[in-house]
Amino acid sequence: MSNLLEIQDIHTFIGQYHILQGVSVEVPAGTITALLGRNGAGKTTTLKSVLGLTPPRQGRVVFNGRDLRGLRSYEIAALGIGFVPEHRAIFRALSVEENLKIAERRKGDLQKRQEMIFSLFPDLERLIRLSGGNLSGGQQQMLAVARALVPENHLLLIDEPTEGLAPVIIESMMKAILHLSADTTVVLVEQNFLVASQLAEHYVIIEEGMSVKQGKMADLVNDPDTIRRYLGAA
Amino acid sequence: MNGLLVSLRKNLALWIIMGVLLALLIMAIRGMPTKDWVITLLRSFSAGAVIFLVASGFSLIFGLLDVLNLAHGTLFMIGAYLGWTVFVRPDTFVDLLPLGALLGSGFMLGPVWESLSLASRLPERLRRILPWMGLAAAVAILLYVLPHYPITAWDLDRYDASPVTYAYLADQGLFVPPEPEKFEGMAPALGLATVVFASLLATLSLTSLTQPILAAEVRPKMRWQPLAAFAAIVAVGLLIFAFNDALTNFLLGLNTTWLFFIAMLVASLTGFGLGALMESTLIRPLYSRPIYQLMLTLGLSAMGIELVRAVWGRPEFTMPKPALFSGSGDGCPATTLAGWLEHQCSTLLILDGRVRVYNEIFIPLVGILVLLAVWILLKRSRLGMIIRAGVQDRQMVEALGINVKRVFTLVFGLGVGLAALGGVLAGPSTGLGSAMGDTVLLNALIALAIGGLTSYPGAAIGSLMVGLLQQFIIKYGAIGIPIPFTDIVFKPTPPLVPASTVLLMVIILLVMPNGLLGKKE
Numbered sequence: 001m002s003n004l005l006e007i008q009d010i011h012t013f014i015g016q017y018h019i020l021q022g023v024s025v026e027v028p029a030g031t032i033t034a035l036l037g038r039n040g041a042g043k044t045t046t047l048k049s050v051l052g053l054t055p056p057r058q059g060r061v062v063f064n065g066r067d068l069r070g071l072r073s074y075e076i077a078a079l080g081i082g083f084v085p086e087h088r089a090i091f092r093a094l095s096v097e098e099n100l101k102i103a104e105r106r107k108g109d110l111q112k113r114q115e116m117i118f119s120l121f122p123d124l125e126r127l128i129r130l131s132g133g134n135l136s137g138g139q140q141q142m143l144a145v146a147r148a149l150v151p152e153n154h155l156l157l158i159d160e161p162t163e164g165l166a167p168v169i170i171e172s173m174m175k176a177i178l179h180l181s182a183d184t185t186v187v188l189v190e191q192n193f194l195v196a197s198q199l200a201e202h203y204v205i206i207e208e209g210m211s212v213k214q215g216k217m218a219d220l221v222n223d224p225d226t227i228r229r230y231l232g233a234a
Numbered sequence: 235m236n237g238l239l240v241s242l243r244k245n246l247a248l249w250i251i252m253g254v255l256l257a258l259l260i261m262a263i264r265g266m267p268t269k270d271w272v273i274t275l276l277r278s279f280s281a282g283a284v285i286f287l288v289a290s291g292f293s294l295i296f297g298l299l300d301v302l303n304l305a306h307g308t309l310f311m312i313g314a315y316l317g318w319t320v321f322v323r324p325d326t327f328v329d330l331l332p333l334g335a336l337l338g339s340g341f342m343l344g345p346v347w348e349s350l351s352l353a354s355r356l357p358e359r360l361r362r363i364l365p366w367m368g369l370a371a372a373v374a375i376l377l378y379v380l381p382h383y384p385i386t387a388w389d390l391d392r393y394d395a396s397p398v399t400y401a402y403l404a405d406q407g408l409f410v411p412p413e414p415e416k417f418e419g420m421a422p423a424l425g426l427a428t429v430v431f432a433s434l435l436a437t438l439s440l441t442s443l444t445q446p447i448l449a450a451e452v453r454p455k456m457r458w459q460p461l462a463a464f465a466a467i468v469a470v471g472l473l474i475f476a477f478n479d480a481l482t483n484f485l486l487g488l489n490t491t492w493l494f495f496i497a498m499l500v501a502s503l504t505g506f507g508l509g510a511l512m513e514s515t516l517i518r519p520l521y522s523r524p525i526y527q528l529m530l531t532l533g534l535s536a537m538g539i540e541l542v543r544a545v546w547g548r549p550e551f552t553m554p555k556p557a558l559f560s561g562s563g564d565g566c567p568a569t570t571l572a573g574w575l576e577h578q579c580s581t582l583l584i585l586d587g588r589v590r591v592y593n594e595i596f597i598p599l600v601g602i603l604v605l606l607a608v609w610i611l612l613k614r615s616r617l618g619m620i621i622r623a624g625v626q627d628r629q630m631v632e633a634l635g636i637n638v639k640r641v642f643t644l645v646f647g648l649g650v651g652l653a654a655l656g657g658v659l660a661g662p663s664t665g666l667g668s669a670m671g672d673t674v675l676l677n678a679l680i681a682l683a684i685g686g687l688t689s690y691p692g693a694a695i696g697s698l699m700v701g702l703l704q705q706f707i708i709k710y711g712a713i714g715i716p717i718p719f720t721d722i723v724f725k726p727t728p729p730l731v732p733a734s735t736v737l738l739m740v741i742i743l744l745v746m747p748n749g750l751l752g753k754k755e
Contacts, residue, residue: 053629077635089630091623102619103634151635 004029004155004185005050010059012042012049019045020056021209025187027155027202032177032186034200034217036193036231042209043189044086047157050187051083052076064154078105082148086159086189088140090147092133096124099132099143103150110150117146120176138169145176156180159189174199193231197221205230247746255699262706265715269587274709275702276584276594280663282701283601287656289678289685289693290608291649297625297688298645300524301517304531306653307675308538309508313501313654314661314670315546318397318553320497321661322404324485325411327500328478329385335471336429338507340437342463347441361442368439375432379425384415390547398551405554411482426475430468440515494556498658505654506647513646518639539668548668553661555580559592593663600659604652605694612690621645625688676732677704680739686752695750700735707731 005027012020020042027033035043048054050061052073061068068076077083091099100110100117118125121142127135135143141161148156161177162170170192177186177199190196196203197217204214207230220226242249263271292306320327356364389395395412403409417425474481485493512534520526554560561578568574569583574591582589589595612618620641624631632638656674664670681700685692707726714723726734742750 051633053633072637072639073629073632074635074637077633083630083633085630085633089627091626091630093622093626094619098619098623102616102623102631102636105635147634 002029003027004064005187006062007046007050008060008062010046010049010056010061012045012054012056014045014054019054019209020049022059023049023206023209023211024059025204025211025214027185027187029185030181031202032181032188032200033202033204034196035187035189035204035206036196037206038230038232039191041206043206044159045209046206047083047159047187047189050076050157051081080152080154082151082153082156082184084144084148084156084158084161086163088137088144090132090135090140090143093131095129095131096135096143097128099147100124100150103147105151109152113150117149120149120179121146138165138173141165141169141173142176145173145180149180153184156184156186158186160191161188162190162192162195170195193227248750251742251745251750259702259706262710266709266713268585270709270713272585273587273589273594274705276589276598278698278701278705279598279601280594280701281705282698283598284656284660284664285674285677285681285700286601286694286697287604287659288653288674289681289697290605290690291652292675292678293682293688293690293693294608294621294645295649298621298628299513299517299521299642301521301527301646302524302531303646303649304528304675305512305535305538306531306650306678307671307673308535308542309505309650309671310653310657310660310674311542311666311668311671312508312538313505313657314553314666315542315657316504316654317497317501317658318401318546318661318666320500321490321493321553321556322397322400322409323388323411324493325414325482326385326387328474328482328485329387329414331481332426332471332475332478333383333385333429334504335467335474336426337433339430339464339467339471340433340435341511342467343434343437343460344441345457345460347438350438365439365442368435369443372432372436372439375428375435379420379428379432382418382420382425383429384417386412386415388546396549397546398549401551401554405552409486411486414479414482422475426472444515444518489557490554491556491558498655501658502651502655506651508647508654509650510643510647512650513643517646518642535671539671543668546666550665550667552665553658555592555662559590559596559662590663597659597663600655604655608652609690617641617644677735680735682749683739684742684749686749688753689749689751692749692751699738703734703738704731707734 003026005025007023007025009022009024010020011018011022023042023046025033025035025046035046037043045054049056050063050068052068052071063076063079063081066079068079091102094102100114104110123139124142124146127139132140132143145158145161148158158177161173165173174195177188180186181199188196188200190199197220200217202214203217203220205212205226212230213226263275266274288306288310292303295301295303295306319330388397388400390397393399400409416422485496488496516530516534517527520530558578560580562580563577565573565577566579567581567583567588568577568579571582573579574582580591582591582595610618612622620631620636620638624638624641628638631641657670660670660674677700678697681696682693683696684699685694685696707730708728711726711728711730714725716723746752
């Protein structure tokens with residue numbers, strides 16, 4: 001099986017802070033890979049480094065066989081990478097429809113996929129005219145995921161999709177992610193180990209800016225020592 | 235009805251303030267005879283429209299780019315002087331056109347330069363020094379060529395050929411263009427080619443300076459469009475140079491109303507270009523350093539003022555009104571719109587008040603048109619959608635695959651273009667002087683503080699309020715306010731005009747710290 005995304009020993013600085021000090025991740029095509037680790041370990045920065053939002057100073061990121069060094073964020077995204085940021089960063093001043101429309105890379109992207117999107121998130125169709133700022137937390141998170149589905153993406157980077165959501169909504173969010181992973185590769189940052197272990201086939205543990213362990217999720221679930229050591233909870 | 239109640243409860247402070255201000259306005263209106271308040275209202279719209287043109291651009295730029303462009307007032311002034319030049323000295327304008335086209339031609343090749351500078355495998359040190367040397371060489375070449383380049387212009391040292399005189403002559407319809415200049419001591423072909431060369435050298439150097447140094451293997455694809463654009467703009471420049479006299483005579487023969495619209499268009503487009511150039515070369519390296527941006531724009535503002543003084547001189551002068559708004563004599567002042575159109579009067583009688591058509595009707599009209607046009611652009615177009623989204627979260631917009639940098643350049647250009655348009659509009663009503671930019675920028679900042687810094691409707695409401703307050707105080711300065719129960723008639727003095735707007739701003743900010751329509755940070 002070939003890797004869709006390869007992160008090779010990247011070092012990223014934010015200002016003068018050396019945030020990532022050697023992260024390597026291999027993401028096989030067609031799977032869900034979970035980035036695990038404590039708060040502040042560098043999981044979000046890893047996603048942003050792939051997208052060039054915080055470009056790595058050393059190391060390289062290879063997507064679909066292409067070296068992403070030197071490309072600007074918008075060029076990287078246009079290669080087919082969707083991003084669902086943490087804290088439901090939808091555009092509050094835009095309506096639900098505009099939030100989806102702005103993600104179009106080609107005219108008609110939204111029209112082509114809206115049926116699929118609305119079947120995953122039926123609420124959004126009902127709220128289409130509402131402005132993003134008036135949605136509830138769960139609806140905003142659905143919109144953030146839906147937005148990443150509008151253009152044709154080969155890879156989705158999803159940051160903390162279940163953070164602060166009610167259990168019912170977490171469940172439908174998980175269903176949606178499982179559904180869309182059928183034809184898209186996903187990299188998932190998830191604090192909730194229960195959620196991550198049910199969704200992902202592969203895991204990578206990031207600790208203090210370094211990737212310390214990676215492998216099959218099935219093995220990690222049966223390894224309480226590792227879970228306790230790096231994730232603090234069983 | 236229900237929605238209204240909810241909005242009332244949510245924005246109680248806003249509605250109370252609006253209510254109080256409206257009551258004050260009605261009181262102010264009732265204290266005047268009809269003809270006075272009609273004129274004062276119209277003047278307020280006029281002043282508000284000019285302030286709005288500056289404030290809206292300023293707020294667009296600040297909202298999306300987080301840049302406080304303190305040079306905005308100066309760019310407004312430069313717009314006014316450019317418009318004046320097109321309107322009063324079309325021959326000078328036609329002389330400048332090819333020069334501008336040839337100088338700007340290099341910018342069309344931006345993408346080509348980018349791929350070249352990325353591909354360069356020069357040693358690090360050379361790569362740092364070469365662009366500066368290139369830039370210096372380009373400036374040296376231009377300094378040598380430009381004195382030979384033929385530009386028929388005014389002469390600040392001779393009163394009978396100064397801008398003041400030309401403004402007067404144009405107003406009287408007595409302008410006869412002086413003998414056109416020719417290339418002196420230099421073959422025209424060589425001169426033109428040198429200008430193009432200098433432009434290529436300068437833009438290549440600028441691109442290498444502002445581009446981050448990237449790995450050589452990442453090479454953008456070469457495209458043919460930039461080359462075509464470059465060839466087209468050089469061709470246009472050369473054509474205009476060749477048919478200079480014909481174009482000049484055509485412009486001189488035009489009705490001045492058309493000429494005025496051309497002046498508005500040219501100033502706006504030049505403003506757009508200046509803004510785009512400023513953003514992509516000077517502002518872009520400073521995005522992470524807000525204090526430096528402030529110092530840069532403040533410095534540019536001072537430089538702009540000195541430049542205007544050096545080129546157009548220190549004495550203030552006015553811009554003549556276009557023919558449509560300058561008629562007098564038979565049938566004037568007109569009493570109906572049809573009568574006004576027939577005689578093209580400068581004044582119109584409305585409810586017994588003599589209204590100056592240009593100042594008090596045309597300017598507000600243009601202001602409203604621009605307000606609507608930009609509103610539609612923001613609400614209906616994809617660019618507007620990106621701008622509104624980018625105001626909140628630039629990174630996320632970029633992560634969607636949108637080239638935010640290019641949008642930044644566009645918005646900066648748009649903002650400056652609006653200011654320049656405002657400058658041209660203000661020319662015939664308030665006149666041209668090197669202080670005009672500072673005054674309008676101050677008013678625009680107060681208007682934005684009142685309305686909310688990044689809110690587009692806020693900019694409109696704030697500008698209108700500043701206009702109303704100033705004009706009513708000016709009018710009451712003439713007729714006086716009788717103080718109840720006394721014999722005293724209070725006449726506000728001129729210094730109270732700016733002071734009153736600041737006072738209004740302070741009161742509103744005390745109640746609503748984000749302005750009337752501003753978002754909470």
